Amino acid sequence: MDKSTIICRCEEISYEEIEDVLTNGATTFDDLKRLTRCGMGPCQSKICHSLVADMIHEKTNTPYFQIPLPRMRMPLSPIKLETLATNSTSFSSVKSVMDEVELEDGKVR
Amino acid sequence: MDTSYQTIIIGGGVVGSSIAYHLSEQTKEGILVLDQKFPLSGTSGSTQAWVWVHNKTPSWYAEFSMYSAELYSYLSKKIGDVEFKRTGGLSPFFNEVDREKALRLAEAYEQIGIKIKVLSREEALEKEPFLNPAVVGATYSAIDGNVNPFRLVDRYMRAAKKNGVQYSTYNKVTEIQKLLGKFIVVSEKGTFACKNLILAGGTWSRELGKLVDVNIPINQLRGQILVTEPLKPFLNYTISGLRQAFNGEVLIGYSMEQEGFNRATTLDVIQETANMAVHYVPALRKAKVVRAFSGIRAMPEDGFPILGKIPGVENLIVAATHSGVTLSPLIGTLMTELILDGETSIPIDRYSISRFA
Numbered sequence: 001m002d003k004s005t006i007i008c009r010c011e012e013i014s015y016e017e018i019e020d021v022l023t024n025g026a027t028t029f030d031d032l033k034r035l036t037r038c039g040m041g042p043c044q045s046k047i048c049h050s051l052v053a054d055m056i057h058e059k060t061n062t063p064y065f066q067i068p069l070p071r072m073r074m075p076l077s078p079i080k081l082e083t084l085a086t087n088s089t090s091f092s093s094v095k096s097v098m099d100e101v102e103l104e105d106g107k108v109r
Numbered sequence: 110m111d112t113s114y115q116t117i118i119i120g121g122g123v124v125g126s127s128i129a130y131h132l133s134e135q136t137k138e139g140i141l142v143l144d145q146k147f148p149l150s151g152t153s154g155s156t157q158a159w160v161w162v163h164n165k166t167p168s169w170y171a172e173f174s175m176y177s178a179e180l181y182s183y184l185s186k187k188i189g190d191v192e193f194k195r196t197g198g199l200s201p202f203f204n205e206v207d208r209e210k211a212l213r214l215a216e217a218y219e220q221i222g223i224k225i226k227v228l229s230r231e232e233a234l235e236k237e238p239f240l241n242p243a244v245v246g247a248t249y250s251a252i253d254g255n256v257n258p259f260r261l262v263d264r265y266m267r268a269a270k271k272n273g274v275q276y277s278t279y280n281k282v283t284e285i286q287k288l289l290g291k292f293i294v295v296s297e298k299g300t301f302a303c304k305n306l307i308l309a310g311g312t313w314s315r316e317l318g319k320l321v322d323v324n325i326p327i328n329q330l331r332g333q334i335l336v337t338e339p340l341k342p343f344l345n346y347t348i349s350g351l352r353q354a355f356n357g358e359v360l361i362g363y364s365m366e367q368e369g370f371n372r373a374t375t376l377d378v379i380q381e382t383a384n385m386a387v388h389y390v391p392a393l394r395k396a397k398v399v400r401a402f403s404g405i406r407a408m409p410e411d412g413f414p415i416l417g418k419i420p421g422v423e424n425l426i427v428a429a430t431h432s433g434v435t436l437s438p439l440i441g442t443l444m445t446e447l448i449l450d451g452e453t454s455i456p457i458d459r460y461s462i463s464r465f466a
Contacts, residue, residue, distance in 0.1 A: 024267075025147070025276060025278050026147060027147070027278075027279065028147070030150065031147045031149070031150065034149040034150075034154045034259045035149070035259060035263055037259075040400075041399070042338060042399055044399060044400060073374055073400050073401050073402055074374055074376070074379060074400075074401045075398055075400075075401065078338060078397035078398065078399050079397060079398055080394070080395060080396065080397055080398075081335075081337070081383050081386055081387055081393050081394055081395075081396050081397075081398060082387065082394035082395065084379060084380055084383035084398065085380065085383040085384050085386070085387045085394070086380050086383075086384060087384065087387070088381075088384050089384065089388055091381055091384070091385065092381070093333075093364040093365060093366050093377070093378045093381055094362075094363055094364045094378070094381045094382055094384075094385050095363050095364070095365055096200075096202070096207075096349070096350070096363070097164050097200045097349035097350070097363070098164070098200055098202050098207045098210060098211070098248075098349075100164070100166070101164050101166055101210050101211075101214055102166065103209075103210060103213060106213065107213060107217065108166055108167065108168065108210075108213050108214050108217040108218075109166050109167040109168075
């Protein structure tokens with residue numbers, strides 16, 4: 001790998017960009033993900049995480065077994081919103097900003 | 110690394126890093142930021158990052174938020190591109206009861222200089238053509254916008270470090286001793302002394318307060334957010350509930366759950382959030398979600414920021430708030446004034462921790 005090697009293909013993040021944040025104190029995949037977008041694309045780090053682990057190992061001397069894996073989240077593979085939606089329009093945990101505007105004697109507090 | 114500083118800030122999130130940066134602009138006396146993990150690993154890195162003003166209530170809180178929003182353009186000039194975009198904010202509503210509320214809101218806020226327009230259905234659809242045609246109307250204000258929270262905290266940190274601020278990360282504070290004229294801060298990686306101590310622990314403020322025997326009444330509120338694949342630009346405004354980022358992805362979510370520090374994402378809320386997305390913007394039906402994430406928000410017991418000196422302990426300051434992204438430029442500015450001048454250019458008495466006593 002050289003400085004221009006693309007580590008994250010989804011977001012086109014190079015070796016050099018990841019190296020920069022590793023020298024700025026980032027130590028885990030998730031730290032550098034937030035700073036560079038590495039691993040934030042459609043594959044959600046499935047392709048780049050082992051390359052990044054190599055880099056973390058190389059730059060910080062952390063043994064491989066101590067390098068935490070990226071945090072995986074649902075839905076693991078991209079899925080259409082219409083597949084997730086149940087088409088209900090009654091909400092409980094999800095709020096609307098207007099719900100939070102409260103009137104007192106016909107006036108905004 | 111030095112062991113003695115003028116000021117130590119505990120918490121390197123958007124609030125702590127903003128204070129560190131603004132303070133470092135004005136003084137060269139040593140500043141250390143301690144973070145138990147790494148900046149952006151908590152609340153500041155798991156947000157839609159609206160810069161939101163227009164339907165905050167009551168009006169004095171909206172006014173406070175407005176002052177902060179207005180600092181963003183200047184801030185971007187100083188610390189670099191944080192992808193701040195004053196898009197204007199749109200809150201759609203789907204029933205006539207909300208229009209009544211919206212009209213009262215617009216009337217009340219006109220007096221404090223926040224212009225809110227209550228849009229008819231046609232006006233709302235003209236502004237945001239992809240809104241659900243079943244919309245009844247919307248409130249609109251030009252002052253709202255959004256920012257890239259990762260860029261924001263990164264830029265605060267880089268600018269602060271350039272000004273000499275030191276960061277010590279993955280370094281949890283375990284003990285604080287109050288001595289005459291100074292604090293001793295014991296952390297996992299070492300012991301430090303300082304004159305001024307600032308508690309900017311966000312969701313962890315209550316725990317942090319216990320180390321100095323102060324009750325900081327901050328609770329946790331979980332929010333779950335969906336991220337779509339990048340789409341061509343089609344949303345013009347920051348809509349309360351979703352927004353399109355610079356790179357085209359749409360961030361969706363406005364859920365609130367009391368789950369302590371549990372950062373799980375759950376199918377029921379993901380589905381509800383998907384329902385909101387397709388209800389507000391039906392064209393999103395075909396968009397693919399690449400990730401769900403959850404963030405724990407700091408929520409003061411009465412909802413309002415807790416800012417300023419802690420009575421009874423000299424040189425101890427707390428800065429803990431919800432809406433840290435919106436408020437960070439102002440909080441950084443005001444806490445700097447408080448440390449260097451002993452007073453602030455905008456009154457913050459209302460936000461004193463003493464209101465809970």
